[in-house]
Amino acid sequence: MTGSQETPSFRLAYVPGATPAKWVRIWNERLPEVPLTLVQVPSTEASHVLRAGEADAGLVRLPVDRTFFSAIPLYTEATVVVVPKDHLVTAADEVTLADLADEVLLHPLDDVFEWDSPPGEPAFERPATTSDAIELVAANVGLLIVPQSLARLHHRKDLTYRPVVDAPQSSVALSWPEEATTDLVEDFIGIVRGRTVNSTRGRTAAKTDTEQKRKQPEQGGTRQKPAGAKTTGGKPAGRTARGRTVSAAGRPAKRGKPRRKS
Structure with a gap:
């Protein structure tokens, strides 16, 4: 059909030795409508795959080109x-x-x-x-x-x-092109960092906060009049601390002269 939107998906590259299984499981639980595809790549080709857009993010070995990629270090191996x-x-x-x-x-x-x-x-x-x-x-x-x-x-x-106690060590990181930080990439970042579904730092929670704010009455709006209140000129009349009735303008209401006893 023309004009139909393509079904969203997420492609995760990973180098030999990296183990994405736990994060993939959480993804499938939270975003079952968005399929996650694993792309296994040699360590030497991981950067090329991400630059070419053949994967949205990747579990790669550091270092990476930080002028092009964002990276979140995950762990360092023995x-x-x-x-x-x-x-x-x-x-x-x-x-x-x-x-x-x-x-x-x-x-x-x-x-x-x-x-x-x-x-x-x-x-x-x-x-x-x-x-x-x-x-x-x-x-x-x-x-x-x-x-x-x-x-x-x-x-x-x-x-x-x-x-080998004094040998160099290798660190694994989640990396992606900085200019391609999509909503789905943000979702996977949240999973990797251990955020819960209700975390206020997740984009889903941010949308929920926005919706709640829209439901709240705007500041400075008209307040509902209390039931049974009398009004004068559109403003409620009231009483002073001494019990005298005052008009809406704040002046004491006129009282009649007392009658003389016959």
């Missing part, structure tokens, strides 16, 4: 090293970068860390993806440092991981 289960590293509960200095460390092209000086011994070539690097770790080619969520995402029975 950093771990993925190793074979029989590796010597597993003897410790946690390790440092110095402990890994003599190990071959893999740095895939989609590495989420921006190393000033990559630790460990370099491999002959960089794997294309984190998934490829995991396969090389399983083949005893090298070790891999990743955020803990990626270690869990690529879990294998023959691999394990240990925290």
